[in-house]
Amino acid sequence: MGAEYDPRAPWNEREPTMVKCAACDGNGKHWFAYNIATGNEVECGEDAWNTLYDDEELADANGVKLIRGSVETCEVCNGEGDVEYDEDFEPDYDDD
Helix, strand or coil: CCHHHCCCCHHHCCCCEEEECCCCCCCCEEEEEEECCCCCEEEECHHHHHHCECCHHHHHHCCCCEEEEEEEECCCCCCCCEEEECCCCCCCCCCC
16 A cells, blocks of 8 residues: 555644643633632632732731632643544443
């Protein structure tokens, strides 16, 4: 058949199709708000995170129970915001 038809040959490889990461909605990060009263972190959006206080004492003095928590890089897309779409992937519907 020849190398020109070999699907592993570099000239026959297709460029990957990139799609927005569903885990982080294409942001590449996850933002968390820290609840002073319960000690728990809840995920929030970047805009909401930016409006929160950095300092626990300042937030408490203003009657606010949420402060800025951690910002983590998305593990699904490694902070890129895009993931490769695999056309050959088909979900297994037999896992009932």
